[in-house]
Amino acid sequence: MLDRIQSICRSLPEDRRTPYPDWSEDDLLAPAEMPGGLDLTDRFVAALEDAHGIPLRSVDDLANLLRGNGAAEGYVDPDLLPLLAGLVGFRLHSDWDPSDPDRYAFGITRATLAIAESGTIVLTDTDTSARLGALAPWTHVAVLDPATIVPSIPDALARLGNDPNIIWVTGPSKTADVEGILIEGVHGPATQAVLIEKMNSSISPARGGG
Secondary structure (H helix, E strand, C coil): CHHHHHHHHHHCCHHHCCCCCCCCHHHHCCCCCCCCCCCHHHHHHHHHHHCCCEEECCHHHHHHHHHHCCCCEEEECHHHCCCCCCCCCCEEECCCCCCCHHHCCEEEEECCEEECCCCEEEEECCCCCCHHHHHCCCEEEEEECHHHEECCHHHHHHHHCCCCCEEEECCCCEECCCCCCCEECCCCCCEEEEEECCCCCCCCCCCCCC
């Protein structure tokens, strides 16, 4: 269906296409200033924790989180396996089997970039090896190079280009539709963690980098 819509849109002459809306960066910035005296990584971590996300600073931290969640088997982006060599005692799959999603208690994929202002990570088709590997497991861990943290939403938009699928994730999935009660882990992962780790030369940089 989407292919048909795109085909129709491509066939329209320029004067019949709806232009992208104009927007001001001021419309996308939080009204409150971010805490002073913190670098981008510290600002991101503070905002991530405010959104009930979990920052991780080492593979050992990651292992402790997975053990605490009882998550012994999961999906890992194959490009990240060298970085996660210290993750022992877990069953790691580098391919996603859509016919058996329940076997994956966790998914570990790459974040293209992150936004310090809101604690948001951005997942794109370009850098996410398996989209369901990031969205279906109960626990998702995004591996983030601190060099790809940007200050604000406009900064992120300027770097994303025309990726066909972009997902903005701010903490675990949550909803308050029913009686205004906030419930986490309804439409996606109940645990959203971010492993902040500098990518080495064996891992191609996410395109969100500077």
